[in-house]
Amino acid sequence: MRYSANLGFLWADLALPKAVRAAAKAGFDAVEIHAPDVPAAELRTVLERTGLPLLSLNTTRGPEGAFGLAALPGRNMAAREAIDAAVDYAAEVGAQNVHVLAGLAHGTAGHRHFIDNLSYASARAAPHGIGILIEPINAHDVPGYFLTHTEQALEIIDEVGAKNLKMLFDCYHVQRTEGDLCTRLAACLPKIGHIQFAGVPDRGRPDRGELNYAYVFACLRELGWSQPLGAEYRPEGKVEDGLEWMTALAPEDVATEDVAQGGAD
Ligand SMILES: O=C(O)[C@@H](O)C(=O)CO
Numbered sequence: 541m542r543y544s545a546n547l548g549f550l551w552a553d554l555a556l557p558k559a560v561r562a563a564a565k566a567g568f569d570a571v572e573i574h575a576p577d578v579p580a581a582e583l584r585t586v587l588e589r590t591g592l593p594l595l596s597l598n599t600t601r602g603p604e605g606a607f608g609l610a611a612l613p614g615r616n617m618a619a620r621e622a623i624d625a626a627v628d629y630a631a632e633v634g635a636q637n638v639h640v641l642a643g644l645a646h647g648t649a650g651h652r653h654f655i656d657n658l659s660y661a662s663a664r665a666a667p668h669g670i671g672i673l674i675e676p677i678n679a680h681d682v683p684g685y686f687l688t689h690t691e692q693a694l695e696i697i698d699e700v701g702a703k704n705l706k707m708l709f710d711c712y713h714v715q716r717t718e719g720d721l722c723t724r725l726a727a728c729l730p731k732i733g734h735i736q737f738a739g740v741p742d743r744g745r746p747d748r749g750e751l752n753y754a755y756v757f758a759c760l761r762e763l764g765w766s767q768p769l770g771a772e773y774r775p776e777g778k779v780e781d782g783l784e785w786m787t788a789l790a791p792e793d794v795a796t797e798d799v800a801q802g803g804a805d
């Protein structure tokens with residue numbers, strides 16, 4: 541397995557260039573960020589020096605507590621400015637994807653605005669070879685967030701119909717909302733652009749908690765997933781002191797036949 545350090549959670553106290561260097565030193569194969577805090581050229585330089593690809597960055601969360609703008613009725617102008625800013629930054633820094641945050645919304649109006657803004661984002665990103673991601677987020681952590689379920693994400697992706705629009709499948713959120721992870725991963729796989737993980741239920745280290753990631757990673761290996769998996773968890777103390785999971789979760793000896801086939805009998 542290859543891993544990406546999510547710098548919104550790991551080394552979040554460091555400015556991005558330092559955080560990228562820390563991730564490279566710790567043995568990560570890629571990085572991903574939430575919000576850029578330095579000019580794109582500066583981040584690009586450190587990515588080139590370390591050789592780490594930048595898998596994704598987010599559109600802005602907007603005002604305090606908003607968690608994104610793209611599904612909000614009456615905020616279309618701000619949503620598109622956020623998409624423009626994120627895509628321009630991604631193009632300059634060489635990022636592979638932009639994650640468009642939906643925000644707190646519901647119903648048909650939310651759906652219609654999200655579809656319109658995702659069509660805009662996909663068309664805006666495509667000429668740069670950039671993908672657009674949407675992520676189902678669990679309702680315990682972000683009550684009222686528009687996109688909560690993988691099925692809903694698949695329907696939206698189908699309706700927009702853009703080749704570069706995919707799902708960010710965060711195992712932590714999907715486990716808290718739906719469970720049945722290996723089955724969901726198999727069902728969503730063709731529409732997944734990136735995968736993240738964290739311990740459940742506290743979003744701590746992935747080798748703690750109710751979820752057996754050695755098993756989940758073995759499922760992913762059997763499904764043929766080879767992209768770096770995004771470590772998006774809250775470290776306990778220094779990140780470097782809690783990275784045993786990088787080897788402990790290697791899926792070598794785990795048998796997955798039953799679940800990968802949707803369960804026996
Ligand atoms: O799971 C999450 O919270 C993130 O992947 C994210 O991008 C929202 O900030």
Ligand SMILES: [Mg+2]
Nearest residue numbers: 675710736772
């Ligand atoms: Mg996530």
